[in-house]
Amino acid sequence: MSTKAQVHFQLLPVELVHKIFDYLNAEAIVFSMRLVCKQLYSIVNAYNRYELDFRYISKSDLPLLARIIDPDAIISLKLSKTEKERSIRSLLKHFRTDFTRLQSLALFNLYDRDLKIIQNRIMKCPLKTFSIFNELWNVRKTEAYISNILLHKDLSKIEVKLDYDSITLIDWPMSCGLKHVIINNCSSATIYTILNHSPNLGTLVITDNYFENFEETITNDKQFNSVISLSLAISANIAMENIRSLLSCLPCLAHLRLISKTLSSDVSLFDGSEWEDLITAKVTLLKKFEFSFFGDLSAYNGSVTPKSMINSFQTLFWLQTKQWIVKCEDGPDNLQSWTFHIYSIPIFIDEFHYPSPVFRVVHSTLNTDVRCEKVTVDTNRLILYLTKMMSESTLELVSTIVRVQYCDSES
Incomplete structure (x- = not known):
């Protein structure tokens, strides 16, 4: 550290130096910053927000x-x-x-x-x-x-x-002051218990739910108006009726994230008009809707195609009123079925592969060539297939990838 830099750092107010310490681990503060000079020694001794x-x-x-x-x-x-x-x-x-x-x-x-x-x-x-x-x-x-x-x-x-x-x-106590709850391996009964016992709850995140018989779990018409954000990852076969029952209890939702971890058999989940009706009826304050659903095209006997799904999300409600963008990818899962993935933009996923080794984007609600659209994801781990990217000239399309904690590459 130069002399000039030291002087400038020492001139900072103590409160600001302590704010900088908030971003350092305890060892760096005690074993490094404390030994720089007498002034920092005193500032460190007065610090009281160690983690x-x-x-x-x-x-x-x-x-x-x-x-x-x-x-x-x-x-x-x-x-x-x-x-x-x-x-x-x-x-x-x-x-x-x-x-x-x-x-x-x-x-x-x-x-x-x-x-x-x-x-x-x-x-x-x-x-x-x-x-x-x-x-x-x-x-x-x-x-x-x-x-x-x-x-x-x-x-x-x-x-x-x-x-x-x-x-x-x-x-769960009869009334607790929780405002934010993140929980996994959770039944629908437990979700309702949390909602019923947390009158101040604002954010609920469930990372693994089986969503069995939620409509039977609700014993009255009670609504939980304090909840404004819900994130739900579902491991079982999800149905629109389950979602409808849950959202009926949460009329003040501003943010909704739904992730299906398995193939969904309910065709309503892939229909933009069904979601439009549900949102306008049950959660009118919703500002941000994120979803990720998987299905099997062969299970619908030709009644559902990627194009028909995307068309249902190209209404004024989706494109202008809410400005929510949707994409659909499909690809062979095995010889008997053809799996597809329909999701909102930006993509949110723990591990993101680009370009996808299984799926290929075939339709988007944007009126552009999907091959030229930038890819925006919210992920913890990014895997890049560099050889495929270079051959397809798609490397520049990854420029908007955000919040990546770990990046790997495969040739």
Whole structure:
């Protein structure tokens, strides 16, 4: 760092320097920034928004880090046993007092005994965000621990990734203050329980739902007007009637994302006029609609084609009023069927292959050559088939790909 740069950095207000620290890990702040000069030493000592991720803190650094950082200055913890000999008790013993200002807690693959230790240390903390990800077997008390966490009066966001049976055993309080819920392996009954017990809920994300008999789960005409965003990934065969029953409860939705992970047999899902009628009747405030559905053309005896599907999404409602763009891809799944994929733009998917080795875009609601349209995706992992891209001169069409966390390529 040059002398000029040092002077400029030191002239920044302390509050702004602390804001910069918010984007650094604890080790960088304590072991690097703190040692630059006396002024930064004092600024670091006054910092009180540390976020500790025990998954990446080395065993040798932890004791020194714990001596320097006051537990009252820690607002976020991520706990995981990455090594067999590092128990949660041994990790936490380095801190002399409890974390009285802890606002966010994330737990990864912990056993019952670990959860008990953590519960004794943090139950009085003003938690606002809680996450738990557990793929371990025979962890019998996880759901009881989560049920206790839900009693925190300041808790506004929870993210849960557990097995199906554990999630069904969670005891939701009659009225909790949650505003954001992210959960997996969830039944329709659990969805309704969450909605019914969370009067302030604004965002609900379900990453794996079987959507069985939702219309039978609803026992009254109660509506949940606080929910403005719903994201639902469905592992079972989905029907339009299921969606209609759910949306009837959520009249104030502004954002809806629907993902079908299996082939859908209900032809209504691929009909733009059906969706138009449903949206104008049930969710009139909807501003953003994202969907991804798969089907089998051979199952509809010629009554449905990619062109007929796309035509139903080329009305004034779709193109002008809402300005929602839809594309359809098809390709051979096996010798007996012809699978197609119809989806909204931009594409949202965990892993995106470009160009697709299976599908080929055949129709779009845009009045342009689909081969010349840019590809916009929201993805975590991007796989590029460079040889195919170069041969088809499509490399420049990937210029608008966004939020890619991992990129791979195949020749």
